[in-house]
Amino acid sequence: MVRFESVWLRYPRKGGATAGPDVLRDLSFELTPGTFCWLLGEAGAGKSTVLRVMGLSLPPSTGTVTVLGASTSGMTRRTMPRYRRQIGVVSQDFGLLPDLSVFDNVALPLRLEGRPEAQVRADVTEILGWIGLAGKLVAAPAELSDSEQRRAMVARAVVNRPGLLLIDEPAGWLDPEQLNQTIGLVRELCRLGTTAVVATRDRALAESYPAPALRLSHGALAATP
Amino acid sequence: MKFPSFPRARGPAERGLTGVFGGWQTGIAATATGFLVGLLLLYWAGATALTGQWNEGAGSGLTVLVPRATETVPNGPETRLNAVWARLVVTPGVKGIEVLTADQDASLLRPWLGAGAKDIGMALPAVIAVRLDGGPFDAQGMAARLVEAAPGTIVEEHGAWSGQPGRLARDLRVYLNLLLAVLAVAAMVPVGAAAWRETMSAWPRVLLVSQLGATDGYAARSLAARIALFAGIGGLGGTICAIPVALGLAGLGTVLTARPLSIAPLALPPASWALLLLLPAALAAIGAGVAYVSVRWRLGRIA
Numbered sequence: 001m002v003r004f005e006s007v008w009l010r011y012p013r014k015g016g017a018t019a020g021p022d023v024l025r026d027l028s029f030e031l032t033p034g035t036f037c038w039l040l041g042e043a044g045a046g047k048s049t050v051l052r053v054m055g056l057s058l059p060p061s062t063g064t065v066t067v068l069g070a071s072t073s074g075m076t077r078r079t080m081p082r083y084r085r086q087i088g089v090v091s092q093d094f095g096l097l098p099d100l101s102v103f104d105n106v107a108l109p110l111r112l113e114g115r116p117e118a119q120v121r122a123d124v125t126e127i128l129g130w131i132g133l134a135g136k137l138v139a140a141p142a143e144l145s146d147s148e149q150r151r152a153m154v155a156r157a158v159v160n161r162p163g164l165l166l167i168d169e170p171a172g173w174l175d176p177e178q179l180n181q182t183i184g185l186v187r188e189l190c191r192l193g194t195t196a197v198v199a200t201r202d203r204a205l206a207e208s209y210p211a212p213a214l215r216l217s218h219g220a221l222a223a224t225p
Numbered sequence: 226m227k228f229p230s231f232p233r234a235r236g237p238a239e240r241g242l243t244g245v246f247g248g249w250q251t252g253i254a255a256t257a258t259g260f261l262v263g264l265l266l267l268y269w270a271g272a273t274a275l276t277g278q279w280n281e282g283a284g285s286g287l288t289v290l291v292p293r294a295t296e297t298v299p300n301g302p303e304t305r306l307n308a309v310w311a312r313l314v315v316t317p318g319v320k321g322i323e324v325l326t327a328d329q330d331a332s333l334l335r336p337w338l339g340a341g342a343k344d345i346g347m348a349l350p351a352v353i354a355v356r357l358d359g360g361p362f363d364a365q366g367m368a369a370r371l372v373e374a375a376p377g378t379i380v381e382e383h384g385a386w387s388g389q390p391g392r393l394a395r396d397l398r399v400y401l402n403l404l405l406a407v408l409a410v411a412a413m414v415p416v417g418a419a420a421w422r423e424t425m426s427a428w429p430r431v432l433l434v435s436q437l438g439a440t441d442g443y444a445a446r447s448l449a450a451r452i453a454l455f456a457g458i459g460g461l462g463g464t465i466c467a468i469p470v471a472l473g474l475a476g477l478g479t480v481l482t483a484r485p486l487s488i489a490p491l492a493l494p495p496a497s498w499a500l501l502l503l504l505p506a507a508l509a510a511i512g513a514g515v516a517y518v519s520v521r522w523r524l525g526r527i528a
Binding site for chain 1: 430433434435436437438439440441443524525527
């Protein structure tokens with residue numbers, strides 16, 4: 001479950017003081033478990049910032065954010081990793097680690113959870129096979145095309161079946177067939193209980209896969225699901 | 226749509242999370258530091274052993290001269306030399322006794338009597354070299370007992386003239402210890418600095434694994450383990466390289482002085498070798514400590 005209540009955000013400057021214009025303005029909405037939701041808006045509307053707040057990368061300046069049933073204001077550096085492990089993120093901010101193979105990159109979330117190595121091997125090879133990277137298990141990220149890297153990032157985000165899945169602008173790096181496949185995978189995960197938020201400025205894409213949508217404009221909500 | 230299931234591939238390369246971090250810079254710095262500090266340690270240990278020998282040799286010995294050594298004592302069948310020997314053996318504080326041979330006597334007298342010292346036919350006193358254990362010692366009391374056993378026996382104490390070199394040796398030891406401490410600390414700085422630079426360059430990766438759900442401690446430990454590995458290997462390599470170089474320099478010293486050195490580099494006390502073995506571990510600990518603390522500190526500031 002994700003809930004925003006009167007969330008405002010200004011990016012913090014050096015020294016901790018907040019400055020600059022409001023990036024998010026009075027956002028309030030709630031997503032129930034298993035929801036597939038589009039986050040729509042033009043470039044600069046605040047989509048990526050909303051994803052960062054949901055992904056526990058950025059705290060709101062004011063307001064309350066509840067992610068996976070817990071308020072972010074009550075999370076500490078000690079408890080936050082437990083929540084982060086339940087959030088899958090596909091975004092430019094979350095690249096692959098260049099020194100690890102594709103397999104090891106995708107295995108990271110499972111290993112951080114302390115899953116048995118046999119299960120790690122099984123789950124990673126399964127998801128990489130499904131996403132079309134079965135032949136790239138031992139490849140370094142640098143050996144992959146942009147599209148393959150993004151697909152590996154999708155695999156890493158979903159391999160541990162997260163409670164919350166956040167995807168930023170998938171249309172820019174997947175061809176229509178891969179996009180269809182990825183959206184299908186995300187919807188299947190939602191059916192199993194994952195809440196998914198996919199940010200895009202491509203309205204046509206959102207219309208191709210009907211689902212509730214949050215429309216952002218200048219950091220404020222234009223419509224709720 | 227069902228969640229996909231596919232055949233499983235085999236034998237993927239698996240590496241621990243520590244593989245995402247660097248470590249080479251710290252390894253190189255540790256190699257150089259290991260070499261320099263290793264060399265320093267070897268020479269420090271050698272010099273310390275040497276000053277120890279000075280101290281022991283100069284300050285803790287005396288000479289006993291027994292005239293008419295082969296004559297018997299008035300009250301019994303034993304010779305005067307044996308009577309003195311028997312008293313020396315039971316004297317507290319005496320560590321070793323050695324009666325100089327005729328050749329050694331001749332060698333001592335050579336400056337005055339020349340090469341024929343052995344053949345002059347003069348009745349020379351027996352010379353006993355006595356080594357003391359370095360503790361408190363009553364030389365006058367012992368001299369009185371020896372004279373009682375064999376009248377005319379002379380005890381020559383070295384302490385009066387050897388006190389100065391002994392103190393000099395002790396002072397030199399203190400300076401050597403201080404020098405080692407200062408230079409060792411100075412040499413460790415590059416390892417700490419390299420570990421810190423490494424932490425800075427690994428920062429984006431630390432952040433990423435942190436965002437993926439790694440705890441601060443886990444992220445810090447992963448980086449620290451990586452840096453410790455490289456620093457340890459580099460330090461070990463540098464230390465090992467220092468040994469043949471120290472031996473080579475000792476050999477060069479032997480050639481230049483045309484005589485064997487007073488202390489062989491490999492004849493160091495076991496404690497010195499243990500110290501040398503601890504050096505790579507110390508370098509690894511410094512690198513790991515810097516990495517761990519800086520990661521924890523920076524991650525803590527994000528909150």
